Amino acid sequence: MSATNEAVWRQPMQVWAVLFACVVAFMGIGLVDPILPAIADSLHATPVQTELLFTSYLVVTGLAMLVTSWISSRIGAKATLLWGLALIFIFALLCAVSGSVDAIIGFRAGWGLGNALFISTSLATIVGATAGTAGSTIILYEAALGLGIAIGPLLGGLLGEVSWRGPFFGVVVLMAIALIAVSTLLRGPKSERRPIPFSAPFRALRVPAIAVLATAAFFYNIGFFVLLAFSPFPLGFGAMGIGFTFFGWGISLAITSVWVAPLMLRRMRRTTALLIALPLLTIDLIVAAFFVDSAAGLVTAIIVGGLILGVINTILTETVMEATSLPRTVASSSYSAVRFLGGAAAPPTAALLWHAYGAAVPYLFAAASVLLATATIALGRRALRRADGHETDAEELAEAVAIGDAA
Structure with missing residues (x-):
């Protein structure tokens, strides 16, 4: 292992505290996967109703992303994380x-608000405290995302075998630990906060590079969440079977986020890597x-999909951070809002298509959506020239993002 790779893992305790909280927060995305059939049976809900557990969560997360940078620039990163x-x-x-x-649908919406406040601030906070480059920061962040997405279904499967309520209680316990860890370990230099205008994320969507990336991410996230949220129904497994399937999916995502995506970016431009990975995801969804x-x-297609998704997630994250001269927190808020709204539309649409046309059609719908994401990147490539030619720098990133008073 090179000295650079070793440095990625040598971080202060406050970084690991926030990363642990990231894992727990991202667990919420896939936590309900294994218990969707159980919730439908126990609470006499239709598949469309159970899929709304994802939709309410993602809609609120996406809309809240438009105002989280305004909030965090006024109350500080640590307060935003804790809230x-x-x-x-x-x-x-x-x-x-x-x-x-x-x-549960309503309470998942509240969960989405908390998730938006945390996610929008966690990366900037890690950058402010990390040792190493911003590239290594993104690797750690995407690894936490992958582990959270992997552990969420596994925990959901294990506790879901006892009761559909079990996974929710599991998150309560882990979140309590994360709260204590972040509140006691996270610290930072006192700095003057730079208030961000309320309108900044809305105006950012008019910037060509952000518009291209947000549009592409909208369609890409449809593919992501059809694979994640719809697949438990045609699989026909119990909670443990679904949990282990998506544990493998999440581990695959984490592996390619940490190792494969950086390897690709050392050999090609960001947009080139996206134009390779997105068509591969389209093929996987057709399969x-x-x-x-x-x-x-289907399990094989899900696992292979995880490998491809890890690459796309990391490269899209880096691209949106470097595509413009906007403060990274503003660019990320605008992009993430649209991205999550795409994910919100996918689960209930997939359930409706399933009942109307059969189980194969939702995957074909997802494949067509990812193909539109590919076309968006290809047609908008000129707007992304800055991202292709710009190396991410940790100090520049930390300075640009308003992380506020983390003390």
Whole structure:
């Protein structure tokens, strides 16, 4: 292992505290996957209703992203992180004690608000405290995302075998630990906060590079969440089977985020890498459609999809951070808002298509969406020239993002 790679893993305790909280926060994305059939059975809900557990969460996360940079620039990064974690804790607990699917859908929306506050601030906070380059920061962040997405379904499967309420109680416990760790370990230099105008993320969407990336991410996230949120139904497994399937999916995502994406970016431009990875995801989704009646074939397509998604996630994150001269927190807020709205539309649409046309059609719909994402990057490549020619620098990034008073 090179000295550079070793430095990635030698970080102060406050970085590991925030990364642990990232893992727990990202667990919320896939946590309900293994228990969707159980919730549908126990609470007499339709598949479309259960898929709304993803939609309410992602809609609120996406819309809240448009105002989180304005909030964090006024109250500081640490306060924003803690408010986000506290909201996740509260709404996960409310989900655990709910008695109807409609109540859980509503509480998942509150969970999404907490998630938006946390996610929008966590990367900037890690950059401000990390040792190494911004590239290594993104590697750690994407590794946390991958682990969270992997552990979420596994925990959901293990605890879901006992009760559909179990996974929610599990998050409550882990979030309490994360709250304590971040509140006690996170510190930082006192610095003057730079208030960000409320309109900044909205105006950022008019910047050509952000518009291209946000549009591409909207369609890409449809593919992401059809694979994640719809697949438990055609798989036909119990909670443990779904949990282990998506544990493998998340581990695959983490591996390619940490090792494969950086390797590709050392050999090619960011847009070139995206124009390779996105068509591969399109093919994988078409394969999933053809093998939807074969458990082994569908599981294979899901795992392979995880490998491709890890590459795309990391490269898109780097690209949006370097595509413009906007403060990174503003660019990220605008891009993430549109991206999450794409993900929100996918699960209920997939369920409706399933009932109307069969289980293969949602995957073909997802493949067509990813193909549109590919076309968006290809047609908008000129607007992304800055990202192709710009190396991410940690100090520049930390300075540009308003991380506020983290003390």
